[in-house]
Amino acid sequence: MIPDKLPDTRNLGVLLRSIVSVNLLAFLFAISASDSFASGVQRFVENAALLEPSLLLVLAVLASLRNVLANLSYSQGVAASVVLAVFTSLLVRKGVADLYPANVFAYIRAGGSALCLSFGLFGYFRLRGRALSPLLAEARLQALQARIRPHFLFNSLNAVLSLIRSQPRKAEQALEDLADLFRVFMAENRDLVPLAREVSLAGQYLGIEGLRLGERLQMEWHTERMPADAMVPPLILQPLLENAVLHGIEPSITPGIISINIFCTRDELHIDIRNPYFREGGDHHAGNKMAMGNIRERLRLHFDAEANLKTMVGTDYYQVHLTLPYRPAKDARHDHNTPTLPRR
Structure with a gap:
């Protein structure tokens, strides 16, 4: 308990x-x-x-x-x-x-x-x-089930196998990133964690996806005003980015840009993620419901009425915007430096 x-x-x-x-x-x-x-x-x-x-x-x-x-x-x-x-x-x-x-x-x-x-x-x-408390535990289990998707594991392993002979060092780094991801997936993930850790985890995930998608996956990070010490629910970025890749990048044969903007204003933390949107033949909303519902539930459990998640569909983009109260980590300096991120 x-x-x-x-x-x-x-x-x-x-x-x-x-x-x-x-x-x-x-x-x-x-x-x-x-x-x-x-x-x-x-x-x-x-x-x-x-x-x-x-x-x-x-x-x-x-x-x-x-x-x-x-x-x-x-x-x-x-x-x-x-x-x-x-x-x-x-x-x-x-x-x-x-x-x-x-x-x-x-x-x-x-x-x-x-x-x-x-x-x-x-x-x-x-x-x-x-x-x-039981709802929080259930939300964690649902998050775990939603995050460990077989297609991601299989695709990642196939991408690593293709690199073992030609680029062994890159393959080794990808396996280390994959191990870090699944270590977080399997953890309790009950308490809030520093935003810097979530951003680093998101970078590792996107790096693995970049192995198989190549130049089709383009990233834009806007984290100049990001408070690295902000405390957020664990695994809050990765599922949103996974949806962005699944519904915004994979359906197209041309390069697509996923834009991530994280900033803090008036003691509020804002996380904005935008990806390409294809109206033809897509079931974007059905595919996003599990991740969005799970994140909304965890935001409510951790922050009550102070946090919210909004989605918006434009002519050629899909956007998710999270608003959370800025809670700096205890005993942490207010360091707004941006963690090292993969850039494509």
Whole structure:
């Protein structure tokens, strides 16, 4: 079982779920404690004047201390977060005492509400994380099955065999790259990995495909603004490039260009992949569904509502655009240097 982790209080999905959950509970409490629905709504609106500032400030404090809390064990992190939530709520209650006079029972009520709501939210996110754990494992298995395609292995081995006598060093390098690829395919691939590793892996994959496709496979890398230390789900580039080769390069006898543009703006990581598109006799969408669905699922599991994948079909191109939150690796320098890539 995957160990329990504190919810990421900088994640948009976590923030929205927290705000909606707390307000829904406050609304239900106001309705149940009132004689009529109208009076319950009025009571909720009045309570919101105290609830919303406290809730937003608590979330802001937890978000600002996210890295500190993440270094604690799960139980320690929960305890520290609850203490911060209660303390912050009491400070807010004291700050609005001039507008809303309070006695000792008002402070007890504010602290008690923060205590109960905090434990309730952490319990909810813990159950949600455990419920999603099997989905993450299933997504990993699906990724493994989708990545190890027999035709790629057979084609790669045939390409290597054709080079053994004429270019033994090139054949040896290709076998090493193939071994590296399958080592990653067979790994657990559960945690986020540095983007530099994914780009390097993608370069190895395209190098192997280039052995059999030759000049038909042309690459354009635009990684001048790529944050190499960004953390991304493993095997997120290779399946997209495999689809680009399968549907954009193989159907044509003329050279085709796969363009890869990776950059970071406003704490968002963007990955854009474009390949040729042939409308005649192609089942591009059917062939792409497995990879796209799998990547969307893994983005949702890792980043919730903060990441998305979009596709676009032009007159002669197919484009995939991924948007992820920029999460630098812990203890890593913000190195934006580009890894060495194969150029054709």
